[in-house]
Amino acid sequence: MDTPQTFFGWIALLWDQYGLIFLKGAGIAVYLAAAGTALGTLIGLLAGVGTAVPIDVDTPLPQKVLLRLVRGLVALYVWIFRGTPMMVQAMVIFYGASAVFSWDLDPLAAGLFIVSVNTGAYMAETVRGGIQAVDPGQLEGAQAIGMSHFQAMRLVILPQALRAIIPQIGNYLVSNIKDTSVLSVITVGELFYLARSAAGTYLRYFEVFFITCLIYLALTTAATLLLRLIEKKLAGPRAYALVEDPGA
Amino acid sequence: MATAPLSVAELPLSSTDAADILQVRHLSKRFGAHIVLRDIDFSISRGDVICIIGASGSGKSTLLRCIDHLEPPTAGSILYRGQPVGGEHFQVDRYRAKVGMVFQSFNLFANMNVLKNCMAGPVHVLHASREQARAQALTYLKKVGMAAYQNARPDQLSGGQKQRVAIARALCMHPDILLFDEPTSALDPQMVGEVLAVMRQLAAEGMTMAVVTHEMQFAREVSSRVLFMQDGIIAEDGTPQQIFEHPKNPHTRTFLQRFVHR
Numbered sequence: 001m002d003t004p005q006t007f008f009g010w011i012a013l014l015w016d017q018y019g020l021i022f023l024k025g026a027g028i029a030v031y032l033a034a035a036g037t038a039l040g041t042l043i044g045l046l047a048g049v050g051t052a053v054p055i056d057v058d059t060p061l062p063q064k065v066l067l068r069l070v071r072g073l074v075a076l077y078v079w080i081f082r083g084t085p086m087m088v089q090a091m092v093i094f095y096g097a098s099a100v101f102s103w104d105l106d107p108l109a110a111g112l113f114i115v116s117v118n119t120g121a122y123m124a125e126t127v128r129g130g131i132q133a134v135d136p137g138q139l140e141g142a143q144a145i146g147m148s149h150f151q152a153m154r155l156v157i158l159p160q161a162l163r164a165i166i167p168q169i170g171n172y173l174v175s176n177i178k179d180t181s182v183l184s185v186i187t188v189g190e191l192f193y194l195a196r197s198a199a200g201t202y203l204r205y206f207e208v209f210f211i212t213c214l215i216y217l218a219l220t221t222a223a224t225l226l227l228r229l230i231e232k233k234l235a236g237p238r239a240y241a242l243v244e245d246p247g248a
Numbered sequence: 249m250a251t252a253p254l255s256v257a258e259l260p261l262s263s264t265d266a267a268d269i270l271q272v273r274h275l276s277k278r279f280g281a282h283i284v285l286r287d288i289d290f291s292i293s294r295g296d297v298i299c300i301i302g303a304s305g306s307g308k309s310t311l312l313r314c315i316d317h318l319e320p321p322t323a324g325s326i327l328y329r330g331q332p333v334g335g336e337h338f339q340v341d342r343y344r345a346k347v348g349m350v351f352q353s354f355n356l357f358a359n360m361n362v363l364k365n366c367m368a369g370p371v372h373v374l375h376a377s378r379e380q381a382r383a384q385a386l387t388y389l390k391k392v393g394m395a396a397y398q399n400a401r402p403d404q405l406s407g408g409q410k411q412r413v414a415i416a417r418a419l420c421m422h423p424d425i426l427l428f429d430e431p432t433s434a435l436d437p438q439m440v441g442e443v444l445a446v447m448r449q450l451a452a453e454g455m456t457m458a459v460v461t462h463e464m465q466f467a468r469e470v471s472s473r474v475l476f477m478q479d480g481i482i483a484e485d486g487t488p489q490q491i492f493e494h495p496k497n498p499h500t501r502t503f504l505q506r507f508v509h510r
Contacts, residue, residue: 057320058334139353140318141414145421146345147371154369159359240361240400 010207018198018208025191026215028108032183032190033223035174036115043116044123047074049153051124052131074124081121087182090114092188111188116178119172126168130161131168163234170227174220191215249403267293268327269425269456270315275324277310286312287324292425292458294463297451299467299488300460302477303503304482308460309352311477312429315458316349329424348423352430354410356402362389364399366417374421381420388416391444408439413448426450428459464507468492476500 004010008225015022017234050070059067081089094110096210181192191212199208251484266362270292275286285307300308302423315326317333317340324490325400326333328343356365366385370376376384389395393410402410418426428447432440444466451457461467465476467488474491476484476499495501 058340060336068345133356134357137351137355140349141351141357142368143318144316144344144349144355145339145350145417146340146341146343146373147369150370155372156357163359173342202404205497210424236401240397240404243398244396 007207010204011211014202014204014207014211018194019237021194022191022211022215025194026044026219027190029177029190029216030126030191030219031169032111032180032188033173034110035112036180037119037169037173037176039112039116040119040123040172043120044125044127045158047077047120048125048127048131049158050074051128051151052153063182077117078121078124081118085182086118086179087116087185096123105186107183107186111180111183111190112184112188113169115176117142117177122172123169126165127161130165130168131157133164134160148217154202166231166234170224170231173223173227177215177219177223197207260365269294269329270317270458271327271330272311273327275311275314275326275327276316276322277307277319278322284480285314285321288480289481290475290485292456295454295475296473297455297471298459298473298475299471300458300477301462301464301467301491301503302325302475302483306477307480308477309429312349312458314429314459316344316347316427318349341373345369345421346424347420348416348418348426350411350418350426350428350431353434354402354407354414354434356410356414358402361399361401361505362394362405362413365402366420368443369417369421374406385416385420386416391449392416393442406439407435408442411435411439411443412446415443415450416426419450425456425458428457428461430460430462432461433462462470464492464504476503 004013050067051066051074053070055064055067090111093114094105095158097105097110131153132237138156139152142156143149147155180188180190183190184193185192186194195208195212199205202208250495251265258297268291272288272290275285275288276283288311300311301346302308310319314321315333317326320334328347331342332338334340356362357368360368364383367381368386370381371378372378386395386398389398392415394409394412394416397405397409397413405413415426416432430445431447435443440463444463447457447459448470459471461469466470469488471488473486474486474488475482476491476495477499478497478499483492484495484500490496492504493498495504
């Protein structure tokens with residue numbers, strides 16, 4: 001086989017040989033980022049809503065203790081996972097499970113878990129902020145017609161808070177697409193991991209990672225555009241139709 | 249009205265004060281060192297239209313918020329149909345379902361259109377069917393002249409329109425009493441009239457109302473009783489004629505003069 005003489009020659013050869021593998025790696029990166037962001041948002045919602053339950057003079061003692069416990073646990077969770085690098089968390093969890101509990105985790109499953117809890121830690125704070133940013137009058141309006149705290153949350157506060165934090169969720173999704181690359185340290189077969197082994201074969205690091213770079217850029221661009229579209233949809237129509245003869 | 253009864257059980261009437269819907273007994277409220285309400289004592293009977301007037305900071309809104317249990321009182325008590333408001337076995341959600349509140353800042357749900365704002369309470373709190381809640385919402389929206397706007401979102405409405413929807417939303421709960429916390433204070437002058445007209449109509453139909461307001465004309469013409477508040481106490485309590493024509497308290501006189509000369 002002829003050795004390519006030019007940069008583009010190498011690109012063509014590498015794409016020809018590893019294109020499918022790159023795309024598979026990209027698929028895994030997207031899967032980890034999308035599923036991780038979704039699960040992380042769910043964790044963040046639970047944590048954010050749990051810490052937003054008010055404790056006042058009317059709260060019965062057992063409930064008070066439980067709510068304080070929830071707040072403490074969430075604070076501990078956020079402190080640990082926001083305060084350490086995801087790459088280190090991956091190492092500790094993956095190798096810790098094997099060393100301490102003799103669990104051999106599936107790298108992909110472990111990777112999803114790590115991305116999720118990491119995103120969840122950031123999202124808990126984001127959701128808490130989103131809930132606090134909703135006009136307090138909205139909660140009072142809901143309470144004034146007899147809604148319970150959780151009804152008010154579900155029907156009035158969270159829909160508004162979620163809409164406000166969608167750009168932030170988008171940020172996490174884009175970050176996660178890139179940051180899944182650190183999971184190569186626990187042998188998750190995502191894009192970076194596969195690119196590195198491909199580069200090793202021909203010892204063409206620049207060309208391989210140039211391709212990798214373009215793929216990441218394409219993925220993050222697609223994610224950004226998709227989120228813009230969702231935001232636009234959620235904003236709803238600017239106009240409304242008057243009902244001329246409102247029959248009751 | 250063409251609406252079927254909704255499924256919230258009436259709370260038992262107390263045998264002693266059947267006519268009194270609400271009794272406020274020696275109510276005090278403190279925010280830290282700041283005393284906002286001192287020893288407030290009055291009752292609201294069925295069909296009363298009570299206007300609460302007084303300078304800003306005299307405690308009018310806090311009193312109304314205490315009645316709706318949005319602010320827990322520091323001392324004293326409130327009885328609703330003879331049952332204490334607050335405390336261990338008090339079901340605040342059921343109480344608020346029967347005591348309507350209309351806010352200065354409307355507080356319409358920003359994520360729902362006009363119709364859904366009016367359906368949310370009946371559907372989720374009173375467990376009415378969607379069709380029933382919808383029909384009833386349209387009835388009340390018609391009453392306040394907002395049925396044509398049923399598909400609009402709150403941020404697409406003027407202040408007066410928002411407040412009329414907020415009144416319709418409160419009416420959809422079939423309240424025993426409606427509390428109005430400065431319902432026209434956030435409105436442009438030309439919109440005040442449309443909201444007051446709705447409130448006049450409700451009063452004429454016999455709705456029990458407690459209204460914190462700076463609209464002296466309204467207080468004078470519509471209320472059955474006027475409370476004048478000053479520094480956290482009820483300084484004067486009487487019929488509109490007594491308060492507006494023969495105020496006994498010098499503070500009441502000074503306060504009302506300021507309104508006349510404005």
